[in-house]
Amino acid sequence: MAGIVGWGAYIPKYRITAEEIALVQNADANAIKSGLGLTEKSVPGKDEDTVTIATNAARNAIARTSIKRKEIGAVYIGSESHPYAVKPSSSIVAEALDIGNDYMAVDTEFACKAGSATIQINAGLVDSKMIKYGLSIGADTSQAEPGNALEYSAAAGGAAFIIGPNKESVATIDATCSFTSDTPDFWRRALEPYPSHAGRFTGEPAYFKHVLDATKMILEKTNSKITDFAFVVFHMPNGKFPLRVAKTFGVTKEQLLPGLIVKKIGNTYSGSSLLGLVSVLDIAKPSDKILMTSYGSGSGSDAFILTCTDKIKEAQKKAKTTEDYVKRKEYLTYAQYLKHMEQIH
Amino acid sequence: MKVGVIGIGITKFGERWNESLRDLLLDAQLRALNDSKIAPEQIDALFTGNMCADSLSGQLHVGAIAAENLNINKPSIRVEGACASGALAIRQGIQAIESGSAEIVMVNGVEKMTDVSTEQATTALMGAGDEELEGFNGLTFPGLYALLAKAYMTKYPKLNRELLAEVSVKNHFHGARNDYAQFRSEIDIDTVINSAMVADPLTLFDCSPITDGAATIILANEKVSKKMNTDVYVTGSGLANDSLSLARRKTLTAIPAGKIAAEQAYKQSGILSQHVDFAEVHDCFSIAEIMAVEALGFAKEGEAYKLYQNKDTYFDGKQPINTSGGLKACGHPIGATGIKQAIEATVQLRGEAKNRQVKNAEVGVTHNVGGSGATVAVHVFRKIR
Amino acid sequence: MFRESPILRWRNYNDRYRLKGYKCTKCGKTYFEKKGLCECGTIDYEEMDFSGKGKIVSFTEIHSGPEAFAEMAPYCIAIIDLEEGARITGQVVDCKYSELKIGLNVEAVLRKFYKSGEKGIIHYGTKFIPKF
Numbered sequence: 001m002a003g004i005v006g007w008g009a010y011i012p013k014y015r016i017t018a019e020e021i022a023l024v025q026n027a028d029a030n031a032i033k034s035g036l037g038l039t040e041k042s043v044p045g046k047d048e049d050t051v052t053i054a055t056n057a058a059r060n061a062i063a064r065t066s067i068k069r070k071e072i073g074a075v076y077i078g079s080e081s082h083p084y085a086v087k088p089s090s091s092i093v094a095e096a097l098d099i100g101n102d103y104m105a106v107d108t109e110f111a112c113k114a115g116s117a118t119i120q121i122n123a124g125l126v127d128s129k130m131i132k133y134g135l136s137i138g139a140d141t142s143q144a145e146p147g148n149a150l151e152y153s154a155a156a157g158g159a160a161f162i163i164g165p166n167k168e169s170v171a172t173i174d175a176t177c178s179f180t181s182d183t184p185d186f187w188r189r190a191l192e193p194y195p196s197h198a199g200r201f202t203g204e205p206a207y208f209k210h211v212l213d214a215t216k217m218i219l220e221k222t223n224s225k226i227t228d229f230a231f232v233v234f235h236m237p238n239g240k241f242p243l244r245v246a247k248t249f250g251v252t253k254e255q256l257l258p259g260l261i262v263k264k265i266g267n268t269y270s271g272s273s274l275l276g277l278v279s280v281l282d283i284a285k286p287s288d289k290i291l292m293t294s295y296g297s298g299s300g301s302d303a304f305i306l307t308c309t310d311k312i313k314e315a316q317k318k319a320k321t322t323e324d325y326v327k328r329k330e331y332l333t334y335a336q337y338l339k340h341m342e343q344i345h
Numbered sequence: 346m347k348v349g350v351i352g353i354g355i356t357k358f359g360e361r362w363n364e365s366l367r368d369l370l371l372d373a374q375l376r377a378l379n380d381s382k383i384a385p386e387q388i389d390a391l392f393t394g395n396m397c398a399d400s401l402s403g404q405l406h407v408g409a410i411a412a413e414n415l416n417i418n419k420p421s422i423r424v425e426g427a428c429a430s431g432a433l434a435i436r437q438g439i440q441a442i443e444s445g446s447a448e449i450v451m452v453n454g455v456e457k458m459t460d461v462s463t464e465q466a467t468t469a470l471m472g473a474g475d476e477e478l479e480g481f482n483g484l485t486f487p488g489l490y491a492l493l494a495k496a497y498m499t500k501y502p503k504l505n506r507e508l509l510a511e512v513s514v515k516n517h518f519h520g521a522r523n524d525y526a527q528f529r530s531e532i533d534i535d536t537v538i539n540s541a542m543v544a545d546p547l548t549l550f551d552c553s554p555i556t557d558g559a560a561t562i563i564l565a566n567e568k569v570s571k572k573m574n575t576d577v578y579v580t581g582s583g584l585a586n587d588s589l590s591l592a593r594r595k596t597l598t599a600i601p602a603g604k605i606a607a608e609q610a611y612k613q614s615g616i617l618s619q620h621v622d623f624a625e626v627h628d629c630f631s632i633a634e635i636m637a638v639e640a641l642g643f644a645k646e647g648e649a650y651k652l653y654q655n656k657d658t659y660f661d662g663k664q665p666i667n668t669s670g671g672l673k674a675c676g677h678p679i680g681a682t683g684i685k686q687a688i689e690a691t692v693q694l695r696g697e698a699k700n701r702q703v704k705n706a707e708v709g710v711t712h713n714v715g716g717s718g719a720t721v722a723v724h725v726f727r728k729i730r
Numbered sequence: 731m732f733r734e735s736p737i738l739r740w741r742n743y744n745d746r747y748r749l750k751g752y753k754c755t756k757c758g759k760t761y762f763e764k765k766g767l768c769e770c771g772t773i774d775y776e777e778m779d780f781s782g783k784g785k786i787v788s789f790t791e792i793h794s795g796p797e798a799f800a801e802m803a804p805y806c807i808a809i810i811d812l813e814e815g816a817r818i819t820g821q822v823v824d825c826k827y828s829e830l831k832i833g834l835n836v837e838a839v840l841r842k843f844y845k846s847g848e849k850g851i852i853h854y855g856t857k858f859i860p861k862f
Contacts, residue, residue: 013824013859045824046802047841051854055747055840083852092854096747096840098779320862328862330824343801343842468796477742478763479819481843481855483792483799484807491790492809499788499832545791545827592809592817597788 001176002126003169004306005067005133006162006315008060009278010053011265011325014043016337018152024334025147032152037239041155041266043332044141046343048156050079051089053271054139055096057160060319061135062097064170065162069097072162073131074104076121078114078270079158081141081344082107085190093137104131111186112235113296114138115159115270120302122163123173133164140269141344145194153238155266157325159274170312171281171290174305175222179214186297197297203241206299211235211245214301215293222305226250229305230288233276235295236262245293258283259292264326279322286310346613347729348439349570350577351449352381352563353688358676359527361557366402366457369559371414373453373681377561378415381573388563389447391421392437394430394454395680400469401461411453427473428629430454431683432713432722435562436582442566449569454685455559456678466555473716475590487552489591489717490630491544496597497632498546501647504635506546510537511653512631513550513673519660520674522701527556527676537631551631556676560684562691577694579687581616581725583609589719598647600633600718603640607712607723611642614725616708618642623665623693623703625686627714627721628672637712638666640721660701668693668701683722686711690726733798733844736851746855749780749838751814760816782838783861784812791827798844806830810858824859835861 017040022029033039044053054077062069075094082089090105104125108114115138122134139158144150166172185206188195198206211234219226226232232255234242239262246256259276268275273294280290290306332340354376356369364372370393378385393411398404405423412421424434431454438450458466471480474489484492498504514534520526532550540549565573583606588594595601611617618641626637638649643664652658658666669675669689672682690709692698698706709726732738744750745763752761752775754768760778767773789808792799799805806822808830822836836858843853 045841047823047843047857049842049852051852052840052842092747095743096854098744098748098750324862330826339801463794464797464800467794468798471796481739481746481853482807482819482821483795483802483805483843484819485792485795487794488790488792488807491792492788492807495790495832496788496809542791542793544793590819592819597809 001166001173002123002163003166003172004161005164005168005170006061006065007278007281008057008064008160008319009275009322009325010057010060011042011157012044012048013328013330014045014332014340015040015329016043016332016334020334021151036152037243038153038263038266041153042157042268043337043340044156044344046340049083049141049344050081050139051083051092053141053156053158054089054093054137054160057139057158058093058097058135058137061160061162063319064315067133067162067164070100072099072103072133072135074122074125074134075099076106076108076118076135077137077139078108078110078118079138079140080109080111080114080269081143110300111296111298112269112272113294113300113302115274116294116302119161119163119304120176123176126163126165133162136161136163138270138274140271142267142269143194143341143344153267155268157265157268157275158271159278169309170315171306171308174307175218176302176304177214177217177221178300178302179210179217180300183299185299206297207237207241207295208245210299210301211293211295212248214303215249218303218305224305228289229255229291231259231280231284231290232256233259233273233280233290233292235273235293236260236276237267239263261322275322281312282316282321282323284308284312286312346443346580347567348442348579349565349567349575350562350579350691351565351570351573351575352377352383353561353691354380355525355560355685355688356558357525358556358558358678360459364557366398366404366455367410367414369457369557370411370453370455373455373559373561374411374414374451377451377563381563383449383563385415385417387449388417388419388451389449390419390441391451391453392424392434393421394424394434394683395456396425396427396430397456397458397469397679400472401466402457426720427715428627428679429683429713429715429720429722430680432711432724433683435683435687435724436584436722438564439579439582442564449563449565451561451563452684453559453561454681454683456680457557458555458678459557463555478590478592485544487544487547487630490632491547492591493597493636493717494546494632497635500598504650506538507534508650508653509551509631510534512628512634513537515658516628516667516671516673519668519701520670523670523675526670526674527554528670528674547630553629553672553677556678558676558678558681560681560688562684562687576728576730577691578727578729579724580727581610581614583607583613583723585721587719589716591717594718600636600640600714600721602718602721603637603712603714606721607641610723610725614727616725620708621710622706622708623668624710624712625669625689626666626712628667629677629714633714634666634671641710641712660703665703668698668703683713686713687724687726694726694728734846734850736846739853747840749782749856751778751780751816753778760814762816762818780812780814780816784810784836786830786832786834786836787811787817788832789822789830808858810836821857822859823857829860837861
């Protein structure tokens with residue numbers, strides 16, 4: 001099967017702490033932090049949006065390869081916060097990357113798994129030889145209603161992947177499958193600014209059912225054991241849910257923590273599991289196996305099994321790492337945070 | 346070259362709520378006609394400098410208004426070169442006379458800027474820079490000169506914040522002595538330094554204001570001028586252009602077009618910089634005056650600060666600069682400024698400058714800049730009996 | 731009214747979204763968005779990619795901006811020498827004004843510039859951030 005030829009991250013510089021938000025919400029910061037398993041989240045700059053985040057991540061991904069950018073045959077961007085309701089992000093990003101005109105493109109939406117789904121699409125196009133390389137991006141500048149619990153976690157960031165031939169890959173995609181159903185756990189109506197959710201229903205019947213079942217499915221299909229993997233990444237709506245899934249499968253701290261980026265930057269929605277994946281690719285060694293399961297409300301989970309090749313070491317050095325972006329930060333007050341969020345759309 | 350100044354007229358500069366663009370223009374035209382004692386029919390051509398009538402009043406074709414105001418079917422053209430529009434109009438008038446196609450030319454400048462908000466005026470003024478390379482980035486007009494100031498003051502730290510402030514202090518001193526100036530109050534260095542930041546390091550008092558006003562100068566060939574007993578003549582006209590955007594200039598610590606234009610005008614007049622008794626220069630921002638002084642040859646690059654340290658640029662000093670109050674205190678109705686400078690030169694040479702009179706004024710220079718230095722027009726005025 | 735036009739900026743998308751360079755085939759001088767004659771008198775350019783890396787040559791912070799940029803004010807603008815030689819104007823973001831100095835290394839990023847009103851097109855282009 002096709003594989004990842006290049007990967008790239010982008011996280012905005014700004015952060016707001018749980019304490020700062022708790023002060024305004026009149027909540028107990030410590031309780032929030034331990035309950036959600038996170039301390040701060042990333043906030044987009046006033047001049048950033050999904051398109052700019054996606055472009056900057058994609059530039060890092062391309063920098064890790066030696067492909068000619070005009071050989072990219074498809075561009076797919078998944079997000080819940082595309083800048084336009086009608087006008088694709090993918091064509092703007094493709095123009096910014098100077099891919100030319102000879103490419104297929106469409107924007108996708110499936111809550112937080114809009115980006116991971118595009119990896120499956122590109123893998124299919126590459127395998128069928130319809131394209132040589134495909135660009136998959138998951139990026140978001142998620143909006144949370146002030147005063148709502150989601151305010152602590154809804155963050156901004158994105159990751160990009162160049163999907164290409166198996167023999168050029170830094171990590172081959174050995175298998176992928178999805179578990180999908182119509183589950184009304186979290187949604188946003190078209191003209192509404194903020195999402196709604198169904199409370200505790202978002203847990204067991206939604207996130208857990210789909211992540212667990214998709215993961216079980218891929219382990220069975222490939223006859224794999226959880227101990228086969230050097231790294232395991234699950235979608236991260238907060239710092240607690242992935243730990244519970246990990247426990248179910250017996251995933252160790254060493255396998256889970258390197259990709260648990262939510263603790264430092266919050267939930268980047270379509271970027272969440274993908275930023276977990278790029279964090280892990282930044283440090284993986286040849287022959288390391290990676291298991292990743294994303295989750296998108298509404299609902300579905302895409303599971304992937306990847307094997308790193310000896311090409312990965314060279315590629316790691318060629319662009320900024322996820323950690324480079326995590327370390328680059330400036331804290332905002334709540335008032336400043338609101339000003340930043342006003343600029344989204 | 347000898348082109349005589351046979352009439353001048355200028356409106357009060359300021360926020361003229363009751364007057365429109367045409368009202369201001371007519372006021373200046375009538376004053377100049379009165380001063381010259383000629384009748385409108387004697388005018389052979391009109392040139393009117395204006396920058397923003399289209400963006401701020403929706404009015405192009407201002408040349409037509411200048412002719413209609415006087416009810417004459419004479420050739421009348423609007424001239425535009427951003428803030429240098431006035432001096433460019435003067436140059437057009439001079440060339441019409443020198444070519445023999447006109448004997449008497451009326452040159453106007455007019456601007457109506459206060460009908461819109463400050464943000465809207467700021468936006469319109471960005472048209473003086475490069476819209477695609479600078480405007481798109483949100484680089485405002487003060488921002489352009491702030492970049493020049495930052496570069497200059499880093500390379501030449503002897504021009505410190507206090508000395509830069511002296512420029513505006515001196516200009517307000519002169520403005521207080523000028524009846525038609527927008528600002529008639531003296532200020533001190535603290536006023537300048539403590540005023541609101543506009544674009545670092547330039548504060549509000551480093552920046553010329555938004556002003557309404559009009560000015561008219563009537564030029565005539567040597568024959569007509571002699572008959573009218575005038576003794577003020579334009580003897581040199583220099584004009585040079587440079588890249589529109591600052592980033593494409595050869596230097597950020599000088600405005601090269603200024604030096605080129607000055608050399609042309611001096612050569613044509615047969616003078617050197619040391620012969621200049623006073624100058625009206627383009628102080629759209631305080632740093633612009635510093636660069637003007639150097640472009641006109643009154644100081645080497647980096648050394649203009651000395652003139653301000655020694656208070657040489659007051660009307661009674663060694664090198665009087667901007668006895669009108671400059672753009673800062675007199676006001677800057679963009680299209681009219683170049684004409685105002687010529688009028689101040691004329692008033693000084695006529696000996697009518699009252700309590701800002703430069704003693705024994707015989708040679709005056711005007712220096713008018715468009716944008717951040719893409720156009721500079723320099724004229725030499727002399728008293729010739 | 732031209733600021734509302736989606737077309738005016740569209741022509742420059744390819745140049746502005748990424749730093750596209752023009753290199754004179756005769757003397758090698760590089761330009762951003764060069765349209766006229768080169769300094770050497772030739773008008774023959776080959777397209778190239780600027781790396782996006784450069785150094786600040788002068789800078790300022792704009793407090794009083796035009797309407798389209800009112801929400802971003804105050805914002806920093808600099809004149810930057812790109813490592814390939816071209817000198818350009820650019821906003822510098824993701825930094826405090828006090829961090830800026832002449833000689834600071836910067837790198838290019840894609841960012842939003844302004845919207846043509848509530849219903850209008852979002853205009854993107856290249857800005858700079860301190861190199862990290």
